[in-house]
Amino acid sequence: METRFLETFLTVVESGSISEGARRSNLTPAGVTQRLRALEAEIGVPLLVRAGRGVTATRAGSRVAERARPLLRACRDLTAGLDDDVLAGELRLGAVTTAAIGLLPDLMVALRAGHPGIEIRLHPGRSNELYAKVLDAELDAAMIVQPGFGVPKTCGWLGIRAEPLIVLVPDRLRGADPFAVLAAEPFIRYDERSWGGKLAGDYLRARRIRPREIFELETLDAIAVLVNKGLGVSLVPDWAPPWPSGLSLARLPVPGAPLRHVGLLWQRASVRIGIINAVVEQFAAPA
Structure with a gap:
């Protein structure tokens, strides 16, 4: 089974639209449809059904999506951190809108210059949503507003802007x-x-x-x-x-x-801790 097809399926489920799933996956709608048909043929049941102008998962599709998420995370983690001399791989980074526009671009330029093998996959959202996704290991790190309560000891926090x-x-x-x-x-x-x-x-x-x-x-x-x-x-x-x-x-x-503190939250035990540390060092470095 092609993991790329599962990723495309999850993107369509999360976006609720084949056209939006195609945009997020950098594919044509026809290419997305072809992948979905191949996946349904391999699994043997319909995974999506029309819902108004969009699509939604069938009952079987919801079960496949639920099982596919941890499977795809494990596949991405399989090769992370194997080469201690080279920082490379994907970083799933969440960011609130103001951080994505005002803070993230300079970081991405600096990372590309120092570590061209790092690929950042950006996930926008609200702070509370991104916070939960970091704790659930759906994201490796997130640039969010500091919560009004203490973060768990399993997480790291770096203040970036007050x-x-x-x-x-x-x-x-x-x-x-x-x-x-x-x-x-x-x-x-x-x-x-x-x-x-x-x-x-x-x-x-x-x-x-x-x-x-x-x-x-x-x-x-x-x-x-x-x-x-x-x-x-x-x-x-x-x-x-x-x-x-x-x-x-x-x-x-x-x-x-009062101050709104914007910073970086991450899981200390992440398999991508080397890449996360590079991001932390970049933000902690003097401007």
Whole structure:
């Protein structure tokens, strides 16, 4: 059985679409369909069924997916770390959006220069989701917001960036009092399902500030665009650039602002610990 076909099948199941699975696998939809048909023919049962405009796993397909995930992880781990003199192999790295855009590109350039055999497979997501995937060994490491609780001793943590909360306002409000702004202007809330959004929500509650909320958004870039349009203000971490271009915004410092800490989480016992250590060393090195 071709492990590549199983990987393609899992990608389609996770994305819910053959076209999206093809994009993620760098294949054509026809190529993906051919692999899926070959896999179904070998296993002997249908694995996928149409669901609206997408696809979903059949009952048998769900069982195959459940068994295939640890099998594929074991296959990838088979050759990891065999050559102590050469760092090479795949690193399954999760990253929140701001880290993927603002922190990860420089890391990838540096790793490619020093260790061309390392291949990073990026998995975007929320901090809480990526945290769970590292603990379950679905990811080797993740660039996430530091949780509000201690990480297990089986994991390593390296702080990379500390981001104070700021009140983000249109440029016309530059220099205004941040508390007056939060009390008077329409408020765009940073979704509290994210750990950064929860940090902002906790700060507002501790200060007994009840802004006039009009929107709640998960993406910081989208919040910045709406603030630029004059639709409201927001309390957000001062995240790593680049920010959306062409915006006229001002950042108002917040008294007693807590920090959103962004860092790297990894499993200490990972078979890819050599590659992970190279990433840790790169982030820990002086700029």
